[in-house]
Amino acid sequence: MNGRGGGRGFRFETEEEKQNRPKVTKKLLSRIFSYLNPYWPKLLLSLATIIAAAVLDVFPSILTGRMIDDGLIKGDFGLLVLLVSLAAGVMITSSLLGLLENYLNTSVSQHIVRDMKNSMYAHLQQMSQRFFTVNKQGDIITRMTGDIDGVQGVISGTLTRTVSNVAVLVVSILAMVQKNWLLALVGVAVLPLFIIPTQSVGKRRWRLTLESQEKHDEANQQLNETLSVSGQQLVKIFTKEEEEYERYAHVNEAIRKLTIKEAMAGRWFRMAIGTFTNLGPMLIYLIGGFLIIKKGNTGLSVGDVTVMVTLLTRMYRPVSALLSVPVDFSRAMALFTRIFDYMDMPVEIKNKKDAVKLDSMTGQLAFHQVEFGYNPGQTILKDVSFTVPARNMTAIVGPSGSGKTTVTNLVMRLYDVRGGSVTIDGVDVRDLDLRYLRQQIGMVTQEAYLFNGSIRDNLLYARAGATEAQLVHACQEANIYPLIESLPQGLDTLVGNRGIKLSGGEKQRLSIARVILKDPPIIIFDEATSSLDSITENQIQEAIEPLLKGRTSLVIAHRLSTVMAADQILVLHEGRIVEKGLHQELLVDDGVYKELYETQFQRVLAKGEEKNHQPERNLGQ
Numbered sequence: 001m002n003g004r005g006g007g008r009g010f011r012f013e014t015e016e017e018k019q020n021r022p023k024v025t026k027k028l029l030s031r032i033f034s035y036l037n038p039y040w041p042k043l044l045l046s047l048a049t050i051i052a053a054a055v056l057d058v059f060p061s062i063l064t065g066r067m068i069d070d071g072l073i074k075g076d077f078g079l080l081v082l083l084v085s086l087a088a089g090v091m092i093t094s095s096l097l098g099l100l101e102n103y104l105n106t107s108v109s110q111h112i113v114r115d116m117k118n119s120m121y122a123h124l125q126q127m128s129q130r131f132f133t134v135n136k137q138g139d140i141i142t143r144m145t146g147d148i149d150g151v152q153g154v155i156s157g158t159l160t161r162t163v164s165n166v167a168v169l170v171v172s173i174l175a176m177v178q179k180n181w182l183l184a185l186v187g188v189a190v191l192p193l194f195i196i197p198t199q200s201v202g203k204r205r206w207r208l209t210l211e212s213q214e215k216h217d218e219a220n221q222q223l224n225e226t227l228s229v230s231g232q233q234l235v236k237i238f239t240k241e242e243e244e245y246e247r248y249a250h251v252n253e254a255i256r257k258l259t260i261k262e263a264m265a266g267r268w269f270r271m272a273i274g275t276f277t278n279l280g281p282m283l284i285y286l287i288g289g290f291l292i293i294k295k296g297n298t299g300l301s302v303g304d305v306t307v308m309v310t311l312l313t314r315m316y317r318p319v320s321a322l323l324s325v326p327v328d329f330s331r332a333m334a335l336f337t338r339i340f341d342y343m344d345m346p347v348e349i350k351n352k353k354d355a356v357k358l359d360s361m362t363g364q365l366a367f368h369q370v371e372f373g374y375n376p377g378q379t380i381l382k383d384v385s386f387t388v389p390a391r392n393m394t395a396i397v398g399p400s401g402s403g404k405t406t407v408t409n410l411v412m413r414l415y416d417v418r419g420g421s422v423t424i425d426g427v428d429v430r431d432l433d434l435r436y437l438r439q440q441i442g443m444v445t446q447e448a449y450l451f452n453g454s455i456r457d458n459l460l461y462a463r464a465g466a467t468e469a470q471l472v473h474a475c476q477e478a479n480i481y482p483l484i485e486s487l488p489q490g491l492d493t494l495v496g497n498r499g500i501k502l503s504g505g506e507k508q509r510l511s512i513a514r515v516i517l518k519d520p521p522i523i524i525f526d527e528a529t530s531s532l533d534s535i536t537e538n539q540i541q542e543a544i545e546p547l548l549k550g551r552t553s554l555v556i557a558h559r560l561s562t563v564m565a566a567d568q569i570l571v572l573h574e575g576r577i578v579e580k581g582l583h584q585e586l587l588v589d590d591g592v593y594k595e596l597y598e599t600q601f602q603r604v605l606a607k608g609e610e611k612n613h614q615p616e617r618n619l620g621q
Contacts, residue, residue, distance in 0.1 A: 024329075024333050028333070028337070028340070032336055035112045035115055035116060038111075039108045039112065042104050046108065049097045050101055050160060050167060051163070052097055053094045053097040055167070055171055056090050056097070057171075058175050060087040060091055061311050061314065062307055063083050063086060063087045063090075064087075064307055064310060065304050065306055066079075066083050066303065067303070068302055068306055069303035070083075070303075073302070073303075101160070105155070105156040108156075109152040110152065112152075112155055113149060116339065117148050119343065120144055120342060124144075127345065127347065128347075128348040129414045130415065136218075138219070138222070138223070139220075141224070142213065143342055146216065147335050147338050147339050148339060150335045154328075158325065158329065158332060165317075169315055169319060173315060176311050176315070179304055179307060180299075180304060182291075184308070187283075187308065190279060208262045210338075212262065213334075215251055215255045216255065219248065219251045219252065222244070222247060226248075228498075280316060284305060284309050284312060285305065285309065289305070349416060349434065351433060352430065352431060355433040355434065356433065357432070361521050362390040362391075363390045363424065363425070363440075363522045364387065364390040364424065364552065365387070365423070366386070366423045367386050367420070367422055368420050369419065369420035370383070370410065370420035370422060371384075371419030372410060372415065372419075373418060381403050381410075381576075382576050383576065384403075384407070384420070385577065386577055388553075390425075393548055394554050394568045394569070395556075395562060395566035395570070396556050397556075398571055398572035398592075403575045404556045404572055405526065407554070408526065411522075412437075412441055413429050413434065413437060416430065424437070424440070439518075439520065440520050440521055441523075441524060443515070443524045443526075444511050444512055446527070449499075450507060450510065452495070452497045453494065454491065455484060455490075455492070458495065458499075458514060459474065459510075459517055462515065462517045463519075466517055471491060474514070474516040474517040475513045477543070477546040478510070478512040478516055479543040480506065480509040480543070495510075505539060508540055509540060509543050512543045513543075524555075525544060525555045527557055527558045527562060541559070557569075566583075568580065569582060569586060571596070578592050579591050579592055
């Protein structure tokens with residue numbers, strides 16, 4: 001009869017690796033059990049069904065002896081039918097318990113996986129932009145999906161298999177001792193041959209698992225980068241297909257080798273276990289036969305010997321599986337460690353306990369002697385001070401790398417200043433409720449990001465309850481509605497991954513419409529018109545006029561018309577505000593602004609005049 005116990009074979013490691021195995025702390029275990037706590041009733045019921053099934057599984061083996069001795073040898077067919085029927089009933093009952101146990105296990109493990117994914121996603125949502133620039137996207141996704149999904153195997157596999165195997169082992173030994181203590185002793189005598197080499201089974205699997213996960217992270221990162229639309233375009237433009245293939249093949253080869261090492265580690269040992277597994281039943285038959293044939297032991301029958309062999313076979317399988325528990329436990333701890341490494345990362349940008357919301361916001365924005373750097377020892381902004389009056393437009397200009405985008409990031413509080421302060425209406429942004437602060441600011445970036453959904457979905461991201469009329473009005477204001485109206489599906493037209501079905505100008509106008517729909521008092525606009533044709537530039541210029549009207553606006557300017565329309569121009573150079581004023585005033589100063597005007601703005605203007613006045617492509621083409 002097949003027993004319920006069992007499991008995968010285990011892995012072998014060297015003594016040196018065993019000594020280097022990381023310790024599992026009480027804190028780690030306590031944290032793991034905190035995810036189990038809500039589901040203890042189901043878990044305990046599952047464990048109860050496992051134990052009940054293990055007890056029931058012994059009876060068919062015991063009944064086998066009666067079938068042989070009282071049914072077959074004595075020729076009592078009626079008794080044989082009864083015993084077979086009874087064994088079948090027990091097995092069916094055991095199978096039904098197995099179904100219940102499987103449902104309970106799956107339910108508990110899936111609840112825990114859901115809770116962990118929700119916890120990690122919520123935590124990642126609070127992380128600053130620094131986290132997402134430092135950590136690879138592939139690594140984040142792997143830990144969110146692969147690592148947490150691997151936890152399901154710990155709950156529904158390792159934990160329940162361990163209980164099942166222990167129950168089968170205990171019940172089998174007790175049944176064997178009840179039948180014949182001497183043969184039971186012979187059976188268990190082989191156990192040390194299983195146990196002795198297993199003292200060093202965990203560290204190697206731990207190390208191989210971590211190495212394998214790191215390589216999978218690397219492979220996933222490359223896939224995310226090179227199989228996206230933009231990534232594939234870049235690969236093809238620079239004819240890097242072969243190099244990318246070689247890079248991926250190299251990582252894939254490393255994964256292959258690690259997987260083989262993990263699969264083959266300890267294979268020779270499992271061969272030895274197979275030998276000892278077969279040796280035990282042979283010894284039972286030999287000694288049992290000796291007692292019956294040579295010693296005339298009338299208390300021991302052929303059926304009893306068969307029962308002992310059957311029980312022994314059932315006993316060795318859980319023993320073999322239990323030897324894997326330390327290794328499976330180590331692998332599980334490796335997964336939990338990777339998961340909690342992310343979940344333990346401190347949240348840099350968070351609300352103060354007494355964070356406030358303003359009754360009303362006029363939108364006066366000010367920097368006071370701001371110092372900032374993305375990394376320790378690095379300084380991007382140095383003693384930056386300026387004020388943007390409420391409902392005025394301030395243009396920021398400067399060479400590439402001067403810190404323009406950094407200024408806008410600090411207003412949104414995507415990062416916190418290292419020194420000084422950023423205030424809105426005289427209140428430090430760090431004292432404002434974070435959600436409230438960001439609700440008061442609309443941001444249009446150079447690369448407008450759109451989700452893979454419809455135009456409507458992307459607009460509603462700004463205001464979930466917006467009416468059809470409000471959506472149409474925002475699109476009309478942003479000068480994008482004529483295009484939308486011409487499409488067969490209108491607002492329900494799909495834009496593709498990252499808005500790939502839209503041109504650059506269309507994406508930015510849709511992004512502007514989204515901010516108009518949000519209707520915040522402060523606008524941050526990172527102009528991207530330097531790469532667009534004249535018609536598109538004019539369309540975007542028309543779109544931003546209603547966006548900026550009556551609002552405090554901070555614009556990273558690339559177009560001369562934008563700079564000239566500003567109420568104030570700030571010139572950033574090497575992280576400092578080196579000039580302030582209006583266009584004509586700054587040209588007279590003969591400083592950085594005049595140089596930018598001559599080298600950047602006039603060149604952009606000249607290019608714009610030379611461009612073909614052809615309309616941009618749209619979704620309908």
